[in-house]
Each structure stands twice: as C-alpha cells, then as structure tokens.
Amino acid sequence: MAEKDTYLIDGSNRRWFLKQSSALTGLLLAPPLVATSAQSTQRQPTVPPSGKRAITLRINKKTYKIDVEPRETLLDVLRERLDLTGTKKGCDHGQCGACTVHVDGRQSNACLMLAVMHQHQEITTIEGLAPSKSQLHPLQAAFVKHDGYQCGFCTPGQIMSGVAIIRQGHANSPDEIREWMSGNICRCAAYRGIVEAIGSVQKEGKTV
Amino acid sequence: MAKKLIGDPIDRIDGTQKVTGSARYSADVKRPGLVHGVLVMSTVANGTIQTLDTTETLRLPGILAVMSHTNAPKLGGMDKNKSGETASDRVLHVFQDNLVHYNNQPIAMVIADTFEQAVEGASLVRVTYATEPVKPGLPTSTDKPLTPPRLPRVDDQVDTTRGDVKKGMAGAASTLEATYKTPTQFHNALEPHAVLSFWEGDKLTMYTTTQGISGYQKRVAELFGMPKENVRVITQYLGGGFGSKGTTFSQAMLGPMAAKLVGKPVKLVLKREHMFGMVGSRSATVQTMNVGATADGQLTAMTHDTLAQTSAFDEFMEPAGTITRMLYACPNLATTHKFIKANVGSTSPMRAPGEAPGVFALECAIDEMADKLKIDPLQFRLKNYAEEDPHRNRPFSSKSLRECYQQGADQFGWSKRAKQPRATRDGNYLVGMGMATTVYPVNRGESTAMVRLNTDGTVRLETGTQDLGTGTFTIMNQLAAEVLGLSPDQVTLGAGDSKYPEAVGSGGSRTTVTTGSAVTQAAQEVLKKAKKMAYSDKKSPLYAVAEAEIEAKNGRLESKSDPKKGESFTSLLKRNGNKPIEATTLSKSGAEKETHSMSAFGAIFVEVRVDEALGEVRISRMLGNIAAGKIVNAKTAKSQILGGMVWGVSMALHEYAALDTRNARIMNPNLAEYHVPVNADIRDIDAIFIDEADETVNPAGVKGIGEIGIVGTVSAIANAIYHATGKRHYDLPITVEKLIG
Incomplete structure (x- = not known):
C-alpha cells in the first residue's frame, strides 16, 4: 500500500513545491520582502521556461501529441486543451478528488500532476471508462x-x-469502501448512495 | 383514483450525462477565442487601494489586460448596487472605486490567453493600501448591535412579543438561560463559481453558475443599466449551490465586464480560496435562550435573542429566531434580532438560513429543559405540541409531526434509551441517543411554465428553472406526466436558460413548491382543453362525456366508469386539426397564504459514540422522519434529506471558518483545513417520508425538502452527545478539544 501511495504523495509534493515557489517568486519581486527571503532564494528552482515542449500523451487508448508548457497540469491539459471536461476542478490542490483519473491504473489527482511528466503512461478519464458510447x-x-x-x-x-x-x-x-473513498468529497453528501453503488458492483463480481 | 403521495423513485433524467462526464457545467463550455480571467484579491480588510502596479504582469506574454478600478467599464446601474428587499440582492464589488471592505475582496482581474498566464499574471500585481482599523466579526466584535431593517423573508417581523414573558417566567417552576454560539460557515459547493461571458453587440450571453437564472438576468441587466432582454443566462448543469449561487455576487458582473474590456469571450472561474468571502457566508451567531416551564412540563415562557453579523457595507440578518415563534404552544414569548457590522464579505443565505443555527439553539434548550424536569425529551415536545401556529394564529395546512415522532421513535428504538445521561458504555465509547424536531416553512414565489401536448402524444415542457442537483429537471417531468397520464420519459424539458418562461430562484426550498405548481397547473390546463375537445367532438368516444368523468391514463383519455370508452391523445388531436394543445401558466400563492400556516415537519434521531480520551465522536446511526406533503420522487427526495442531514453533521461537528481577528482574514480557506464530512464520517443513515396529503398548500401538494434535513440534525447530535457524556455543548462545532475530558 505504501509503495502505491508514494507516487501520489511525491506528485503532491512536487506540485506543492512549484506552487509555493512561484508564490515565493512573486514575493521576491516585492521590494520590502527581499531582505527576509534569502533562504527561500536558495530553494527556488529555475523559473519554468515559457517555451513549450512537444509531448505525447496516451489518454483513453488514444495518442495525443501536443505542445504544452511545462507548468500545465494534467488536469488543465485535459480540460482546456483536449476538451476532456468530464474531469473536474474542485480545488486545484488535491484536497477534493474531483479531478481523479487513472494513471497506469492507479487513481491519481490530475490537478497535482504536470502533463509533461506523464508521457508514456496509460491515462484513463471518465470519458474512457464506458465500453462503448451506448453502454455504461x-x-x-x-x-x-x-x-x-x-x-x-x-x-x-x-x-x-x-x-x-x-x-x-x-x-x-x-x-472499507467508506475509508478508501474518503479522498473524494461530495458536498451534496450522497455518501450512502456512493457506498451502495460501489458495494453492488463489487458484490456482483463483474469485471470492472 | 387516489393520488400517489410518494412518487416513483425514477432515475434522474440527466444521470447518464453526469456519470459519463458529458454533462457540461459552466466552466466546461468552450467558445472560439476564449480567454481566461483570474482574480486578484485584497490582503487587507479595511482601507483604500493606493497603488496597483501591473508593470510585471503586463511584461508577461499572453496578458490582454489587468482590469481594476482604474480601467474597469463604468456601470450605468450602480445606484442599484445596494442591499435590496430580497435576500439575493447584496452589495457587489465591481471595481467602480478603490475601497476595500474585507479581506479577500476582489480588486483586480488579469485576463490572458491561457489560464496559466493569467494565474502567473495575477500573482505579480503589486498593491499598496492605506489601511484603517479593522472591525472583526463575531464572537470578538465589540461593535454596537443594531436592529436590522428587515429579515430576509419580507413577511417575517424583526422582533416579536406575545403574551407576558415576565409573568410567564414568574409562573415557571423551572427556568433556564443558555447562550449558543455558531461559527461563520462557507457554502463550498464542489463546483467553484464560474462564468463564461461574451458580447455580440449590446447583447450579452453568460454560461454561469446560478441557482436563479431569472434573478441573475435581472440583476446583471440592472447593474449594467441595460434591458434584461439583452442578457441571456444559461445554467445547464449546476454543481451545487447551497445559497452561494442564489445571490448574484460580484463575479457575475466582473466576468462580462472583462469580456467587454478585451472584446473576447472571457471565462472566469473562482479559485477555492476565493469562495471564502466574495460569494457569501452563513453569519456567525450568538443566541441567548430563556425557557420557563411548569413542573409537569408545560412551557410558560420563552425568549430567543439573536446576535449575528453583517458586512460593513451591507445589512443581511440571519433570521435565527423565526422558528421559535411557531414551533411550540408557548403562551408568552419574545424574539429579537440584532447584528453587528464587520469587515467581512457579505453574510447571506446558506442552506436553511436562520433555521439551522436557530433551531440548534431552540432544540438544545428544549432538550435541556426536559432533562431538568426529568421528562423524556420526546414526551416534553408532545406536551407542548402546537396544534395551530401560535405565532400567526392560523391552522396549519397540514402537520404530521406527531406521526413523525411516533414512527421515528418506533423505528429508532427510542424506548430503549437510558433515562440517565452517561449511562451507556461500549468499550471505550460512551453511547448516547438524541432527537430533535426539524421544520422548514413553505416558501412560494412566482413561476411560469409552458406545457405543450404534441400530436404524437409526447409533451414538451418549458420553464426557466435550474437544477442544483436536487433533481428538479427530473421531477418537473414527473409532475407534468402525472397530470397527463403519461410516462415521464414521454416528456422533454426545456430549462436552465433564460429564454424559457421565467421561474423562481431555487432557494428557500421554493422550486418544487413554486415551479412544480406552475408545471402542474399548466398540465392541468392542457388536460382540460383536451377533455373539452373530446367533449365537443362527435367522432370522439368521449363525446359529451363530462370533464369530471374523464381521466388521463397511459396516453389516453378514458371514461372513469368505463375505461374501454376512450381514445389516445394522438387520435383526438389528429382529428381536431392535427395541432398541439398548449398552455402557459403563471403560478403564485393565493388565499391560503393568509388563511393557513404552511411548513414541513420532521423528527431526527441520532445515536453517537464518544471516546472521551481521544475526543472522538462517531455518529453510529441517524434517522430522519419527514412529512413534507407529496413526495414527487422517492429516490431524489431521499438523497435531498440525507444530504441535508449530513450538512447537520457538518455544522455540529466539523465546519467553521477560522478568523484571524487582527486582520479579519479567514485562515482556512481551502478544503483541507475547512472540514466538511467525507465518506468515512457517515455510517448508518436513513430517511423515511410520512404520507401527507395537503390540498391546501399549493396545486402540486408539495412542501420543500431541500433544507429541512439540516435543521434538526444539528441539535439532535448535540443532544445525543449530552446523553452520551453528560456534558452540554453550546458552541459549534463540537470538535476534539471540546470533547476531551
């Protein structure tokens, strides 16, 4: 379990660090705070180049070749660039789970991942889950x-x-379902229905 | 044929779209040439903007503009930007001046080709302020309490008195005084507020997140100073609202202003942290209850004094005392409402505004009084049961609260409850049971619906309502189908767009009550026309059959006494000019508003397990028994009640905005630190509807169910924690540190 989760936590930290350091960049430009930010300067990575990278993403068994900025999250690439808007942005900080996709079969918060880092992986979004257009x-x-x-x-x-x-x-x-589903907030609080839905599919033993 | 009181549990008509991701919420809409807006927020709570330096921002590639008070389009209708009669008219911050009234107030917007450019650009705007002393909110405020000009519902008086409270208290064998505190809460619908705006000449189109398409259209038009016909508002899917999308807040103007400034379609989506201030909040409250009762449990007097907060520039009052006026037969009673002004974003309606914090105080005080008198809390409530509304002195259109108490108690096993608190232990857990009354008034506005019976026997229904996730779109079709004897899948719906007939905003549990009544009446009108057509058509099997003798069933009109005698809508219409039958109905309250008191009632039962050493509280069982008139769809209605009850859990145990009183800034503006229940917080939870026929309340025979779930749950949990531990909690939420020891 720990090993599986390491991936997510790692992604989370990187994203957090990037967000944090861009905030620090902002602060550094504000004259009054420069003096107090010496330590932060050392931790600051190089500013992401504004140039784009040509990348290849595998999403829902399709290959997308796309030019992205290194700072574009997988979530924003899905939603804004590829029009795969089924994946939602609820918090953009990995706190709500609305952006959950599968990356090589593992549930992952797309808002905490940079698209450039997920080439050559199989990404599945909600649009790629159903076996066909006419079948759920x-x-x-x-x-x-x-x-x-x-x-x-x-x-x-x-x-x-x-x-x-x-x-x-x-x-x-x-x-067990309640525990494992607790990374996905439902503010309408349909938790009982969610647990029943997952339980019913698990019980039927269908291949999912 | 007896009308069904609990409607079929049919699946949502937009279910497939929601589970496949094909449902387009406002932020999912695309438009050629679309550009992105990101807000810059104030970092002080009171003062004026001195400089707003955009040099660094404008150096970045892709930046189209930085909109602020220095260059924002001027609005023709700014004289309308004040606190209005209705709860949804709040004061907006739309860059027309350099004033800052609260921390995290929008002060500028960066508009760029890409989202990433706009985010970076917003982080580089440099602002200096001239600051003034900050007025913090409750509970630390020392501001002078003021009497508000009005409560959000215009019919509600601000302060009330009946009988002689002093005398009533003097005649009591037992009295109690208690003060209850509830915190500031933020709605936090999972969908952040979004608005995609574009102009075509002087015509504005907005794909947006609103609980009230028609109110939004009017508000935007009046602030721009343009006719409302020039504004089109579309909300096909709404990712929850809970009140924060009922009021038209600043982003509704900032989006189209930016689109005007740059001459392109602009998508503005709030960040999660922006949702802690500019889109409303439930006011913190400090409520003092006084209760007097005789030794045998008759209430002799009650007072309920509420102190809430409103923003420095606005005057919204959380109406916490209104239920106390009407819930129990208490002859001597006084309620007051006051607020203080603070440097906070607008306080505004949030799911069960007034009722949720107010009934927490009321039902905890009732529970404590019952305990003092050594009377079972349920018996104490029955002893003071109000057969008529004691505030309005009118009969109820229907009230099945007794049945709710009874069935709930039976099902929950209330009789097994220990007489003494702190008497039941299970391992490390203290176990307790609590209950409370829940209640929500019937609020009816005005809506118009159009129903058209097509020649192929299908129905087109159009009404400018919106579906917050409650199931509105599904049940509107059910209501039309039921009247016309059709299956709901024979009805297609046009809604979620201001091009359809005007419908009421979805707040205060109004939608099914109001728009549902409009749909019912329009469908009834169509049916009447069809019956008349058959009556006067010599070729119809129902020729000269009286209207009352005909019923609609399975797509046919049939004689009630001889069902074989009849014909399909299709054949009737074909013979009569092959034209559809159509009716458009405006529906609003009638005389019943003056003759009856109308509310939904229920009882909430809760079992908790408290581990005092860890400060851990687990809600092991929760049951809601609700009587709310006719239930249109058993499935979506149940989800509504369960969702409301979880909101009760949230208010009782989880949610609060942590305020830094030095600068009136919210310290936990994110979903990691502002806690709402997750799946593992909710265990055995159920809701049961009591059959309740109400022909008086409205043509649809329904009462609202969006808010009643939360109202009684908060106090039922607090009462259960008392029963488990023997310790009363007066300050929400009841968190770990309050439970330890």
Whole structure:
C-alpha cells in the first residue's frame, strides 16, 4: 500500500513545491520582502521556461501529441486543451478528488500532476471508462441506480476512485469502501448512495 | 383514483450525462477565442487601494489586460448596487472605486490567453493600501448591535412579543438561560463559481453558475443599466449551490465586464480560496435562550435573542429566531434580532438560513429543559405540541409531526434509551441517543411554465428553472406526466436558460413548491382543453362525456366508469386539426397564504459514540422522519434529506471558518483545513417520508425538502452527545478539544 501511495504523495509534493515557489517568486519581486527571503532564494528552482515542449500523451487508448508548457497540469491539459471536461476542478490542490483519473491504473489527482511528466503512461478519464458510447460501465450504471450523486460535479472523480478500489480489492465491506473513498468529497453528501453503488458492483463480481 | 403521495423513485433524467462526464457545467463550455480571467484579491480588510502596479504582469506574454478600478467599464446601474428587499440582492464589488471592505475582496482581474498566464499574471500585481482599523466579526466584535431593517423573508417581523414573558417566567417552576454560539460557515459547493461571458453587440450571453437564472438576468441587466432582454443566462448543469449561487455576487458582473474590456469571450472561474468571502457566508451567531416551564412540563415562557453579523457595507440578518415563534404552544414569548457590522464579505443565505443555527439553539434548550424536569425529551415536545401556529394564529395546512415522532421513535428504538445521561458504555465509547424536531416553512414565489401536448402524444415542457442537483429537471417531468397520464420519459424539458418562461430562484426550498405548481397547473390546463375537445367532438368516444368523468391514463383519455370508452391523445388531436394543445401558466400563492400556516415537519434521531480520551465522536446511526406533503420522487427526495442531514453533521461537528481577528482574514480557506464530512464520517443513515396529503398548500401538494434535513440534525447530535457524556455543548462545532475530558 505504501509503495502505491508514494507516487501520489511525491506528485503532491512536487506540485506543492512549484506552487509555493512561484508564490515565493512573486514575493521576491516585492521590494520590502527581499531582505527576509534569502533562504527561500536558495530553494527556488529555475523559473519554468515559457517555451513549450512537444509531448505525447496516451489518454483513453488514444495518442495525443501536443505542445504544452511545462507548468500545465494534467488536469488543465485535459480540460482546456483536449476538451476532456468530464474531469473536474474542485480545488486545484488535491484536497477534493474531483479531478481523479487513472494513471497506469492507479487513481491519481490530475490537478497535482504536470502533463509533461506523464508521457508514456496509460491515462484513463471518465470519458474512457464506458465500453462503448451506448453502454455504461457497470459502476456508472450503479451510480445512476443508487442515486450516488446529486449535482454530479464530484461524480466523475467518485466513479474513477470507485473503479480503482474495486479493482484493487479495497471494496469488500461498506466500512472499507467508506475509508478508501474518503479522498473524494461530495458536498451534496450522497455518501450512502456512493457506498451502495460501489458495494453492488463489487458484490456482483463483474469485471470492472 | 387516489393520488400517489410518494412518487416513483425514477432515475434522474440527466444521470447518464453526469456519470459519463458529458454533462457540461459552466466552466466546461468552450467558445472560439476564449480567454481566461483570474482574480486578484485584497490582503487587507479595511482601507483604500493606493497603488496597483501591473508593470510585471503586463511584461508577461499572453496578458490582454489587468482590469481594476482604474480601467474597469463604468456601470450605468450602480445606484442599484445596494442591499435590496430580497435576500439575493447584496452589495457587489465591481471595481467602480478603490475601497476595500474585507479581506479577500476582489480588486483586480488579469485576463490572458491561457489560464496559466493569467494565474502567473495575477500573482505579480503589486498593491499598496492605506489601511484603517479593522472591525472583526463575531464572537470578538465589540461593535454596537443594531436592529436590522428587515429579515430576509419580507413577511417575517424583526422582533416579536406575545403574551407576558415576565409573568410567564414568574409562573415557571423551572427556568433556564443558555447562550449558543455558531461559527461563520462557507457554502463550498464542489463546483467553484464560474462564468463564461461574451458580447455580440449590446447583447450579452453568460454560461454561469446560478441557482436563479431569472434573478441573475435581472440583476446583471440592472447593474449594467441595460434591458434584461439583452442578457441571456444559461445554467445547464449546476454543481451545487447551497445559497452561494442564489445571490448574484460580484463575479457575475466582473466576468462580462472583462469580456467587454478585451472584446473576447472571457471565462472566469473562482479559485477555492476565493469562495471564502466574495460569494457569501452563513453569519456567525450568538443566541441567548430563556425557557420557563411548569413542573409537569408545560412551557410558560420563552425568549430567543439573536446576535449575528453583517458586512460593513451591507445589512443581511440571519433570521435565527423565526422558528421559535411557531414551533411550540408557548403562551408568552419574545424574539429579537440584532447584528453587528464587520469587515467581512457579505453574510447571506446558506442552506436553511436562520433555521439551522436557530433551531440548534431552540432544540438544545428544549432538550435541556426536559432533562431538568426529568421528562423524556420526546414526551416534553408532545406536551407542548402546537396544534395551530401560535405565532400567526392560523391552522396549519397540514402537520404530521406527531406521526413523525411516533414512527421515528418506533423505528429508532427510542424506548430503549437510558433515562440517565452517561449511562451507556461500549468499550471505550460512551453511547448516547438524541432527537430533535426539524421544520422548514413553505416558501412560494412566482413561476411560469409552458406545457405543450404534441400530436404524437409526447409533451414538451418549458420553464426557466435550474437544477442544483436536487433533481428538479427530473421531477418537473414527473409532475407534468402525472397530470397527463403519461410516462415521464414521454416528456422533454426545456430549462436552465433564460429564454424559457421565467421561474423562481431555487432557494428557500421554493422550486418544487413554486415551479412544480406552475408545471402542474399548466398540465392541468392542457388536460382540460383536451377533455373539452373530446367533449365537443362527435367522432370522439368521449363525446359529451363530462370533464369530471374523464381521466388521463397511459396516453389516453378514458371514461372513469368505463375505461374501454376512450381514445389516445394522438387520435383526438389528429382529428381536431392535427395541432398541439398548449398552455402557459403563471403560478403564485393565493388565499391560503393568509388563511393557513404552511411548513414541513420532521423528527431526527441520532445515536453517537464518544471516546472521551481521544475526543472522538462517531455518529453510529441517524434517522430522519419527514412529512413534507407529496413526495414527487422517492429516490431524489431521499438523497435531498440525507444530504441535508449530513450538512447537520457538518455544522455540529466539523465546519467553521477560522478568523484571524487582527486582520479579519479567514485562515482556512481551502478544503483541507475547512472540514466538511467525507465518506468515512457517515455510517448508518436513513430517511423515511410520512404520507401527507395537503390540498391546501399549493396545486402540486408539495412542501420543500431541500433544507429541512439540516435543521434538526444539528441539535439532535448535540443532544445525543449530552446523553452520551453528560456534558452540554453550546458552541459549534463540537470538535476534539471540546470533547476531551
């Protein structure tokens, strides 16, 4: 478990550091604070080049070749550049889970990842989950049946996390589901429906 | 045929879109040439902007403009930018001057080709201020309390008295005085406020996040000083609102102003931290309750005095005392409302404004009094049951609270509750049970709906409502289908756009009550026309059959006494000019508003487990029993109540804005530090609806259910914690440090 999570935490820290250091850059430019920020200067990485990089992303079994700035998050690339807007931005800080996607099968917060760092990995978004346009993935159907949502904004992230925990074997009891699903906030609080939806798919033993 | 009181639990009509990610929320909409806006926020709470240096920002590539008070388009309707009659008219900060009234107030916007450029640009704007002393909010404020000019619902008086409180208290065998504190809360819908705006000549189109399309359209138009017909507002999907999208806040103007400034479509999405100030908050309150009762448990007197806060530039009052006026048969009663002014963003309606904090105080005080008198808290409530509304002196249109208490108590096992607090232990846990009454008034506004019965037997329904996630779109179709004897999937809906007939804003649990009534009435009108058509059509099997004798069923009109006698809508319409039948109805309250008191009621039961050594509280069971008139859709309605109850958990145990009183800045403006319940916080939770037929309340026979879930849950939890531990908590939220020891 620890090893699996290391990836996410690492991603989180890097993103945090970048955000933090760009804030520090800002402060450094404000004259009154320069003197007090000597220590911060040493930690400051080189300013990201404004130039773009040509990258290749594998998303939903399709290959996208795209020029991005190194600072563009995977979430913003999905939403703003590739029009894959099913993945939502609720907080942009890895706190709400609305942006959950699968990266090489692992549930990941797309807002904490830089797109340039995820070439050659298999990325799956909510748009890539259903087997076909006319058919829902079993967990998508279960969310509809069990009303595992209200406004629907957190739902893509909930479903991506739900599929991942079923595949990983972490959905064996309501309590286990609740624990593993607690990285996805639902402000409408459809938690009971979410647990029932995931539980029903896990019980049916369907391949997800 | 008896009308169904609990409607079919059909799936949401927009379910597939929501689970596949194809639902386009406002921030998901694309437009050619779209550019991005990012706000710059104030870092002081009171003062004036001295300099706003954009040099570094403008040096960056891709920056189109930095909009601030120095260059923002002037607004023709700024005289309207004041606190209005309704809760949703608040004072906005739209860069027309250099004043700063609260910390984290929008003061500039960077507009750039890409989101990343705008974010970086916003971080480089340098601002200096001339600051003035800060007035912090409650509870530290020392400002002089003022009596507000009004409460948010115009019918509610600010202060009330009935009977003789002094005499009532003197006649009491037992009295108690307690002061309750509730914190500032922020709505935090998961979808950040977003607005995509573009101009075509003098016509403005906005894809935006609003709970009230028509109010938003009017507010934006009046502040720009333009006719509302020139503003189109579209909200196809809304990612929750809870009140923060009911009021039209500053971003609604800043987005289109920026679009005007740069001559391009602008997408403005608030960052999460921007949602702690500029889009409203539930005011902190300090409430003092006095209760007197006879030894056998009859209430003799009550007072409920509320102190809340409003922003320095506004005057919104959290109406916490209104339920106390009407919930119990208490002959002597007084309520007051006062606020202090503070350098905070606008306080505004948040899910059950007034009722949520007010009933926390009321139902905790009732519980404490019952305990003092050694009477079971449920029995104490029954002893003081109000058969009529004691505030308005009117009968209720319906009130099934007794049934809610009874069924809830039976199902929850209330009789097994220990008589004494701190009497039940399970390992390291102290176990307690608590209950409270929950209640929410029926608020009805005005809505228009158009129903058209097509010649192919399908129905087109159009009304400018919005669906916050409550299921509105689904149940509007159900209501129309039910009247016309069709299946809901034979109805298509046009909504979420100001091009459709004007409908009420979705706040105060108004939507099904108001717009649902409009839909019901328009469908009834169409049915009436169809029956008349059959009545006067010699070729119809229902020729000369009286209207009352005909019913609509399975796409047909049939004789009630002889169902075989009848025909389909299709054949009737085909013979009669092959034209659709259409009706448009404006629906609003009638005489019942003056003759009856109308509220939904319920009872909330909670079991908690408290580990005092760890300060840990777990809610092991929660049950809501709700009577709210007809329930249109059992599935979406249940989700509404459960969601409301979890909001009660949040208010009781989790949520509060931490204020740095030195600079009136919120210290936890993010979802990591502003705690809301996650999945693992919620265990066994259920809601049950009580059958309640109400022909008086409105044509749809419904009461609102969006807010009643939260109202009683807060106090039920606090009462359960008392029963578990023997210690009362008066200060929300009841967090670890308060529970230890």
